Amino acid sequence: MNYEVIDIRTVSSKGKGALSYLEIGKDILFDILRVYYIYGVPSGTKRGGHAHRKLKQLLFCPYGSVEIIMDDGCGRESVLLDRADKGLVVLPCIWREMKWISEDSVLCAAVSMYYDESDYIRDYDEFLRYIRDGEINGIC
Helix, strand or coil, X not given: CCEEEEECEEEEECCCEEXXXXXXXXXXXXXXXXXXXXXXXXXXXXXXXXXXXXXXXEEEEEECCEEEEEECCCCEEEEXXXXXXXXXXXXXXXXXXXXXXXXXXXXXEEECCCCCHHHEECCHHHHHHHHHHCCCCCCC
């Protein structure tokens, strides 16, 4: 499946907390053109339910816990983002859903493209056709 769990580098100061950071070209191997975050979502709520044709993204949860459920058309896997120093790089052509595990969780995304509705695949059957017939034929 086209994703990678990464450790976000963190510097801790005794009694003063921690600072976590990412560097483009070292930790993130794509240019970031947009950053957004989702918050105020009740626990148990699912969001997402789409795939991207080209967009690459780094997801991280600096507060709380969110489960990322991914599907490449051949199988499903999930990753729990439950630490501020854990990130998930999701590459194109992965169907994703995000499930809020704890109330008040914050899910952040650093992505490779400006918002472009035509990059989204919002229908699961269309996603499966895209994988079967598209440029990535034979991924499974």
